[in-house]
Amino acid sequence: MARRGVPPWSRRRFLQASGIGAAALVAAACGGNTGRGGGAAGTLTQWYHQYGEDGVEEAVKRYAAAYDKAEVSVQWTPGNYDTKLLSALQGSAPPDVFEYQTKADLVRAGQLEPLDDIIKDVKDDFSAASLASHTFEGSVYGIPQAVDTQVLVYRKSLLDDAGLEPPKTFEALVDAAEALTKGDRKGLFLGNNGGADVLGPVPLFSAGLGYVTDDHKVGFDDPAAAKAFGGLHTLFESDALLLGAPTDWSDPSALLQELTAMQWTGLWALPQIEAEFGDDFGVLPWPKLTDDGAASVPVGAFGAMVYAKGEQADAARDFVKWLWIDKTDYQEDFNLGYGFHIPPRTTIAAKADKLSSGPAADVVGFVEELGRPSTPPEWTPAMDSAYKDALSNIIKSGKKPETELKTAAETVQRELDKLFG
């Protein structure tokens, strides 16, 4: 189905890069059946999920065709990319090179080729958060391709009319949402689940916490976390939050149709918002909850990875180095030529006109200053689903935050112990 400007799958990419759809990969299924993907011998297969922007598919195929050391066949994958990828890695036809996020259990299963040697010379050029999301126990397993993030977008004129400052604390955000609610227009939109699905670790960051501590313990079994989510439940119950919109947080429609005055959404939505409102909008990071916490900016980045058990892992590694380390013009084209991403390499990002002024420049600043990986590599799907269930129970159903978080913490700790025990 054709779509307008905004990349519909950017949000999907972000979610995957931030662990909602993340999945543990794959101990080699079916014994010897780790056969090569589609192509003839000597051909490398490379997988992408479907980017919504026009031209990306052609671009990545063009890059691949320009590589002269091997034939590279690109597979473009609409729909549920993780299920597809996981299934393929399970035995039927694994790709040699694919974009994904670094996951601890994937590493543990020996699926991912360490890429330290190809990145070592330019490591300092990559933004800290994008690199952190692909580093596990000191090794880098994915070369960051593009950085995506989420921000709070607000209508300047509406805030001015109400005599409000852009909210810098969670309390101020709640007050602003209430003050901006008028008639059919609500104050704030956090997605149709009141933020229970999209916010992920963001409320934890705002309280100075995280998913997992450095010594592999649960990071959110804490009164401050309970307070953060309790606050979101209060917001959910109030009249100020938009719920049940036909499009979700990732799509700016709710803002464009004036169903809401502020919305939590992705970087990719900014061009469409700008086209509609000109300079009548601004961006903010998620405001801090407590003085221990900080305004939070979740960063997700898909990385280029090499399937370690493939027969052509070495050739695949050479290709990844060529495309995602050496060919900086392609990296620039990929990030800035079609959609709206921040190039993970700071030297490329610095050159980008698109990102040098207005709200886009603000976002780049947030990412540099405050960006944290939205999911660390050790955050597995089983942990994520336990955590998300707890959030939904607290925010939407009003169950007691302390007990819900404790239940989730048990599952998460069990998974952590399995990884690190």
Place this chain on the structure above:
Amino acid sequence: MLLDRPAWAFWLFAGPFVIGLGVFSYIPILWSVYLSFFEARNTVAPTEFVGLRNYAQMLTSPAFLDSLLTFTLFALFIVPTTFACSLALALLVNQARWAQPLLRSVYFLPAACSYVVAALIWKLSIFNGVRFGLANTVLGWFGGDTVAWLSVTDPPWYWLVLVTLRLWLQVGFYMLIFLAGLQRIPKVLYEAAYVDGARKGWTTLRHITLPQLRTTSAAVLLLNLVAAYQAFDEFYNVLGSDGAYPPYARPPLVFLYYTALGSGQDFGRGTAGAVILALLIAIVTLIQGRLLGFGRDRT
């Protein structure tokens, strides 16, 4: 000729079916039972035997138990409601002297619609949470506020969405079955009753119509229950979004889907759950068959 020997002919006719049933029903079930005793994350050829651990984890998992409870409540509600609505509609249509075929076609037409399409209409057009949803438009005419039907959990309006959707899709189908049953009841039974002084309406309904519909009713109940067991399509499409599903109103098949085939890729627990569910359903089917005497005189 060889093929005229019954044994050969039998396998010529039934062989393909029996092989297919073996490969796609029996072997998968046995394989699943095997898998359910192993740690089988991301693999269907596991090596780590874990005994009953997967079963223990499933049976103590609040999420799985909740899904069984959800399904039970859903079935307890939807089965009698569908039954009553389709029977009532059949009784009404049966009275219609004029345009009966047309009416019947109209009521049956929803059966042409898939659950996916129905979910789309219900989620985006009737019960979306903003001002241009049909339900909210109607509420607006009466001065009501907009309701976020699918977002709020208290009150659980999402059940209204799911139940009306399923009723719309199913009632016409079961109405047809009841109608066929009604039209098979011999007219003389009613005539004899009138001769005995019975009045139209409740009395004949209770003493003639309903008893005569016994077999049909049993069939409708069973089909209905089987359909409820398989609840997946509309739940997935109405409440799911982008690879995630909220922890409420999550029926067992949806839970198993996300555990085994979604981001979880956990075939050990997934197959353990499938085995538990299959056993439960087999037991319920047997009990129901016993209670309703269904299938006793069938073969």
Place this chain on the structure above:
Amino acid sequence: MSTSDANPARRAARGTGTAAQRSAEHRRRRTRTLAAGVVLYIVLVAVAAVFLLPYYLIARNGLSTPAEITSPEWTLFPAALQWGNIAELFTGAGSQMATGLRNSAVVAVLQTGGQLLVCSLAGYALARIPYRHADAVFYAIVATLMIPAAVTFVPTFVMVSSLGWVSSLRGLVVPMLFSGFTAFLFRQFFLNFPRELEDAARVDGLGYWGTYWRVVVPNSLQFFAAIGLITFIGSWNAFLWPLVIAQDSQAWTVQIVLSTYLTAQTIELQELFAAAMVSVAPLVLVFLFFQRYIVQGVTETGIKG
């Protein structure tokens, strides 16, 4: 509830009193009957309107502009029908709709044909061919009826994926051919098939195979049509199995295409409804043209099942 004056036996039984009384009684009853009839039709038409409402919504939204759909004032019908919404489905970049429709058609036809063939043969064998292990086979089939196929989708996926059939036409069609329920229905049907016809064929020297194809099948076409249509509808509308097995977008059926865009939540409302309209149109046509067989199919499945 309705007219009863067509019942002479009853009138005669209660026909005491004078002629005038009888006539007054008669008139009263007529009025009551008429009133009841009016009420009945009001109810029936109201229910019919509710049943048609969702189809109206599909058409209205599918042929509207986005602004008309999201307008706070309910627009009863679009000012100008936007047929372009439908064209866009097939011409738009990255559109899966054409592929989806084609896959659905191929899958539904193959599944219907295959299931009719395999299950009818098995049903006939069970009904008519004397064989000492036939009972065992029959019970093996009946046992599978106790567990709905949907419940075993995880096991079946495991099987099919290890055959390497994920995202293939085979994977979509073949596992769905062996329906115990359909085989069971055919068995019941063939049990009631007139034996004389078969006996005559045998006298003419036909074996089981010849009898089946030359006599039994040609005389059962209506039943085949009924079961075939029900299978076709079920296959066209199927969701869970295609969702599990058709992971590559090239293998998506139309239901998966719709669901992907529905749950992806970046939505072009008018296009989504136009897509729904296109997906449901073939079945509405099938319903209009083959209603008789479908009704028979439904009642067969319902009552014999």
